Amino acid sequence: MRGKVQKETTMKNKFLVGIEIKDLFLSFGPTEVLTGVNLTIEPGEFFAFLGPSGSGKSTLLRAIAGFGPRPSGSIHIDGKDIVDLPPWKRNVGMVFQSYALWPHMSVRDNVSFGLVEKKMPKSEIGPRVDSALDLVGLRDLADRMPNQLSGGQQQRIALARTVVTEPKVLLLDEPLSNLDASLRVQMRRELLALQRKLGLTTIFVTHDQEEANTTSDRMAVLDGGVIQQIGTPQMLYDNPSNHFVANFLGTANILNGEVKKSGEDLHFITNAGDAFSLQEGNPGKGSIVLRPQNISIVKKPGPDTIKGTIRHREFLGSQVRYLIDAAGTEIVVDQSHSAGIDWVETGTSVLLKVNTKSAIVIKD
């Protein structure tokens, strides 16, 4: 047992490399696509770039692989700046969104391509390709052509084609977006298991927060070519640093107002005049982020309650979601649902109790 752990540590020390991106700017002609990206990815980390389309996440990934216009700034992999290296000299494995399997080559030829380019002797290529195909469980498809494979199989072959060359880091560009929903959940678990097994430093680009949350050790949320926040999925959900991150990761009620301090008591006064007590925060203008599950519909008035009217109700299965007119805006409240629980009718006036312990204050 001890020996095994020992062995794993040495393997990591030997092979794992980190990525360090400093002051990266990139533009397509006059349009700036990446602005001042600074990022450190630890060796062996499964790291996600999360953002809406057009946020620059794919561009950043492609810049690491060496595709697209030359960025200014630096990208260090394993301590070496690779910005001026052409793609074919970077040894950075990338799995394309479209898989990019070459249709004129069999699965075996596709997977051996990178090894042939490395001038590896034939006798060595065969076994390596076999073990890469074993890794993704598709050795028996070696003689098929790509167009005879299902989407999930193509995805695995693309992965095998990349990892067989033993790249320093693995880049995955929206790898699950071309798969159907059920396969996606399965594939993301397989991807994570494979990454853990190989211990490869991996970057995963996605626009799907669930994908990022379930797989990544840490992630960077991008918008408008700027990294908005970096952290573990839980940290970003619980402590978003701005409106964008709060809204992009899950549903958020954002109330604008001001933090006020009177003696020892800290309060947040919304623009509509409602007041909540706060645990921490610095006085001044700002917003408060309340997740839908942190607000509940109550019968009795008390501290931190506000009045509202139910505007709309949606049944989501495990939850019932209410859209409520309150605090001068529309507030989303989720009530967990189980059989026998009564729902509140629309149009009813209700009292909302805010769990202020989990409230986050964002400075404007």
Add this chain to the structure above:
Amino acid sequence: MKKTPSQPAKSKSLVDRLPSFLFPRLSGMALVAIMIAVLLTGLLIVPVLQVVYVAFLDPNSGALTLNNFRDFFGSSLFRESFWNSFYVSAMSVIFATMIALPLAYITTRFNFAGSVIIQSLGFIPLIMPPFVGAVAMQLIFGRNGTVNLLLRDNFGITLPFMDGLNGVILVQSIHYFPFILINLSTALRNIDRSMEEAAQNLGSSGMRLFRRIVFPLAAPGYIAGAVLVFIKVFDDLGTPLLLNVNNMLAPQAFLRITSIGISDPMGYVISFILVAFSIFSLWVSFLFMRGKDYSTVQKGGGGLAKRDLSTGEKWLAYGAVTLILIFVLSPHIGLLLLAFGTIWSFAPLPDGYTMQNFVTMWETSGTYIKNTVLYAGLAALADVIIGTAIAYIVLRTKLVGRKMLDYMSTASLAVPGVVLGIGYLRLFHGVNVPFSDQPMASWWVIIALALMIRRLPYAVRACMAALQQVSVSLEEAAENMGADKASSIRRIVIPLMTGGILAGFVTSFATAAVELSATIMLVSSNSDAPLSYGIYQFMQTPSGRGAGAALGIVAVVIVGLGTYASQLFIERDKKMKSTNQEH
């Protein structure tokens, strides 16, 4: 989902009361399909099969024999013709590739302002039938043509551009290179950027990447274009005839039939060889292309990554494009000089310029032009009607054997014009036009029918493309509102196909107007002859060349306008569809 267009009649008609084996109940669609099948069998399959059959008949005893083939390969003239046809076709493919490859590569790999010129370059040769430019090319590149006169005066050398087979190769490769250019450019453009990037990502670059990824992916497109060029050149009659090169297969077949007669077996043997070669080449290209749809462009993706040219490369690119442009335009320039020149002989340029040729042409060629409009118009009209019907039957019905209609109409691509001409002469030989004592084989309608069959494949493609653009749900919506099959086709499907049908009509018309190889076999008198035959007649004598060139310009204008109009229709259609049908 099975529908029959015939609604239950209120009162039973006579037909309904008769036993059904006398009048099998067929849907209107099936009737149309059968009629088209009969038409294609009679006008395409039977004539060609007959030509093939006669090739194996002893001309005297009528018994089946291989003697004709022994005679053919026993004659040194025919062996030479066979080899020459093969050599000219292969060399034309090579030269056409040499012209097309750099152009395709420049447009798809680089950000090059001259790309627009190259794109139009791809169309310029196609609007001039090759035989029209052939004589003009002789005056520019021939032994005593402009280029060689200048070379002789300045350097004391001459180059045999147009001597014998060289001339045919030069004219054909200049005319047909667009087939390779268009196919190859499309293939290159259909390669997704990620194909190349994935290879780079795995350590490949430069020539290795081109050889292992880019070229294999573009190869099917190239092969398709190259095979097309090969067949077209192998089958072509007009160009060698006008250049007076007779020791090739198609001219030999023509000369045999026209000089010795309809019963001479050699014409049929040659026809058999021409058809066999066409089918063989198409089959080889089919084998090669099977399962190789390498179009890999993803949604939003756009072909290979392009890069900017350095200044030196830019000069090189412009130089290459200019050189090719001069070559490609030379038949057009030559034709213009010939048409507007007075006398042009042993001189770099005509002695003087005049409009006289056009006057002569106008006075003598009225019939040619009138006939052309009549024949090509009828042929194109019939083509789009049949084409629309075939497209609908193949794409939208479940009729048994519907694919056969598609195959039959496409088969006409593999039948050289000479062969179809000989087939008609043989088939209608000795048959009179109904209700008259005029022989059928020399009736002008036969020419129009031959043109119709020759251009049908293009019309069918155009109509199928148009129908594929019309979503099935539009038709179903009409049926849901109570329109029966006939009326939903008439009121919904056909109006939505209009752009494509018009484009098909214009293309068929324009290309039928300048068709020579089948018409030259079938024209029996000058009064029945179309424009292409007129050009051929004029070009036979040096004094007629000017007027012939003037008529050639009329042909170029017809085809040019036709091509332009067809593009216009397609564009307009696209615009309408894009505003009306957001999917």
